[in-house]
Amino acid sequence: MDVPIGVEVKCADEVCGRSTYVVINPATEKITHLVVKERAFPNQQRLVPIEEVSEATPQMIRLRCTTEELAAKKFFLEREYIEMPPIEAYAYAPGEMMFWPYVLPDPELIDPAIKHENIPEGELAIRRHTPVLATDGSVGRVDEFLVDPTAGGITHLVLRHGHLWGQRDVTVPVSAIARLEEEAVHLKLSREEVGKLPSVPVRRWWA
Numbered sequence: 001m002d003v004p005i006g007v008e009v010k011c012a013d014e015v016c017g018r019s020t021y022v023v024i025n026p027a028t029e030k031i032t033h034l035v036v037k038e039r040a041f042p043n044q045q046r047l048v049p050i051e052e053v054s055e056a057t058p059q060m061i062r063l064r065c066t067t068e069e070l071a072a073k074k075f076f077l078e079r080e081y082i083e084m085p086p087i088e089a090y091a092y093a094p095g096e097m098m099f100w101p102y103v104l105p106d107p108e109l110i111d112p113a114i115k116h117e118n119i120p121e122g123e124l125a126i127r128r129h130t131p132v133l134a135t136d137g138s139v140g141r142v143d144e145f146l147v148d149p150t151a152g153g154i155t156h157l158v159l160r161h162g163h164l165w166g167q168r169d170v171t172v173p174v175s176a177i178a179r180l181e182e183e184a185v186h187l188k189l190s191r192e193e194v195g196k197l198p199s200v201p202v203r204r205w206w207a
Helices: 067-071 191-195
Strands: 002-004 008-010 015-025 030-038 045-049 053-056 060-063 077-081 087-092 099-104 113-117 124-127 131-134 137-147 154-161 168-173 177-180 185-187
Touching (some): 015 067, 045 067, 137 168
Parallel strands (some): 008 060, 131 185
Antiparallel strands (some): 015 030, 030 045, 053 060, 087 099
């Protein structure tokens, strides 16, 4: 089963958004959640358990839940509002025996909201185009993951390898992944060894 990032997501009743991240437990090498950016304004990103995925191909992901049920799921990005220290000042009104108190926000804190990714403890979110690093340098970027639908574990990472006009999809077995991080996926292989891995034809949604 393909678990692509950046493709159309269909709920049980209609198209409901696009996939933006997959959430992985690096200890078990299993995908636990999919992040879906809702189609409807304000385009919130929701955390969807992988069990809700009924079908997944390189072009599309289908969920068991309805659009209404998706809208009730946890936010992927949660906002925490902080109290802004005010700048107190007073303006004197000429000709009047009064002062007008007013408060201005601290210019260092234009947006008092801090965004947090709502990721379960011990897990991490990987987006499309996350760099993939061989033992001797960069070899490409994450495109999607292949998952065993029976066991739920990742079997391969699909890597976009090469330069703009010579790119190809390379399947990297999970055994070749040294470690997963939010900022990069580290492999046990050299760039030469990655270049010898088999290429797979993956039909993209824009093809």
